[in-house]
Amino acid sequence: MATNRSGTAGAPGKGAPARPALPGGRFSGNGSLTGQLVKIALLGLFTALGVWAVLPLYTAGNWWGIGLAVAVVALVYWVYLSKRTVPAKYLVPGVLFLMAFQIFPVLYTMSTSLTNMSDGHRGSKEQAISSIEAYSVVRGEDSEEYVLTVATTGDPESGELVFLLTDSEGDAYAGTEEGLSELERAEVGPSGKVTDAFGYTLLTPSQVNARSDDLQDFAVPTGDGSGIRSSGLSSAFEGNAQRAYDEACDCVTDSETGKVYTADDERGAFYGEDGERLAQGWQVGVGFDNFARFLLNPTFAASFFSTLVWNIAFAASVTFLVFVLGLAVALTLHVPRMRGKVVYRILVVLPYAMSSLAMYLLWRDMFNADFGLFNRMLGLQVDWLGDAWAARAAVILANVWLGYPYMFLVATGALQAIPRELGQAAQLDGAGPWQAFRHVTLPLLMVAMAPILIATFAFNFNNFNAVWLLTRGGPFGAEGTASGGATDLLITYTYRLAFSEATAQYGYAAALSVMIFLIVSVTSVISLSRTKALQEVDR
Secondary structure (H helix, E strand, O other): OOEOOOOOEOOOOOOOOOOOEEOOOEEOOOOOHHHHHHHHHHHHHHHHHHHHHHHHHHHHOOHHHHHHHHHHHHHHHHHHHOOOOHHHHHHHHHHHHHHHHHHHHHHHHHHHHOEOOEOOEOOOHHHHHHHHHHHOEEOOOOOEEEEEEEEEEOOOOOOEEEEEEEOOOOOEEEEEOOEEEEOOOEEEOOOOOEEEEOOOEEOOHHHHHHOHHHHHOOOEEEEOOEEEEEOOOOEEEEEEEOEEEEOOOOEEEEOOOOOEEEEEOOOOEEEOOOOOEOOOOOOOEOOOHHHHHHHHOHHHHHHHHHHHHHHHHHHHHHHHHHHHHHHHHHHHOOOOOOOOHHHHHHHHHHHHHOOHHHHHHHHHHHOOOOOOHHHHHHOOOOOOOOOHHHHHHHHHHHHHHHHHHHHHHHHHHHHHOOOHHHHHHHHHOOOOHHHHHHHHHHHHHHHHHHHHHHHHHHHHHOOHHHHHOOOOOOOOEOOEOOOOOOOOOHHHHHHHHHHHOOOOOHHHHHHHHHHHHHHHHHHHHHHHHHHHHHHHOOO
């Protein structure tokens, strides 16, 4: 029998910590049984998330993405199953979330801002050539017929279209913009339509109709100048392309008109001698052209800088007004002998407790020129949302009403943390109420509220809902262009460029997003550095 240092056989020494007991009197050096089960459950959940992330990547053939997902899962297993990585157990979750939701989106946006990515310039040159040839496919007398099921790789509304095809022999295929491939693990119904396919989302007739425009522009290249296009919702045909690419001249020839379109690798499209370009282009790097466009181009620079000035004025005025109003209400309810404080505070906080989406829509109706509450109660004939300055005032007013309760809550907490004796001492020294507030209470308040004010300014600088739900960036006209309205913030201006124009300009919108990021970051850093002077007040 072993004897420990204290001389007692089988008993732990006086200085040795007792190991945790498991049910039934068992001990474990790795923690309790409950802890081990929780660890296994969490690792299993993370593994399931990894598999869920890998499946669409595998369907899309994104091997780099699959490798990254596998590496992250392996890293998590190594960290949480090793006894030598205790600090990493606390750092890894935060680092992964930071990279997934902050670093990667910023880097992707920056990389997109250096390209010409837009409608017609999304994929590679090879994809553009395949799309050009497939889109020009026409049906011949001996064209092969397929039973068609329309599907997507992901969301039915925004995922990439896929043709699930069944030929006359019952073989199933999947057709994408890259070509045709055999469809494995697919279930085919009696009519020949694919009823289930691993990795694809089958669309209902209503969902197909909703994407009818995308369906008309979609075709599957099959090589040798042929392709597959849809013929209705449940059938497709393979025909010959009227436009064919010639690698020798790096050009596309239209067999029907004889016109030749030559590739322009700097602009990422095929152009004819008369300047006409084919709609299908490809993504190329343009350097800092997108930034120069809104900084130096007179047309776009005028819209950008006017929007920037209004954006700064909007964020600054809303921040100042919510601070003044919130602090004024907090000081009013901070009086010791006031009765019914709880009721008043509940009434003040009500706007903050309500849905901002519903409140913005309600304010939009109240600003209606014909039946709005403001015009009816005040007997006015103001076109609140149709006049540029009236619309700006309306947007500021609505946001002050929605924002001041939050500032009231912050100011109330900060006031309760300031000893009343300081103000009383100032008054005993001869200071009036305003002087006591100005030189004693306000500096102490700013210690707690200065970071909140900086965050409020940054939030309002990018307050998309405030403008989009009230005015959609309008009114447009003398003070606004088709892409920049009188109340547009940079964020709504960017959104319109990326998603609301006839030709979505993702690269240009990404450049504007980078500029917004830089403006807010620089402003926040400078403001936070200046708040260090307030720390001396609190000492």
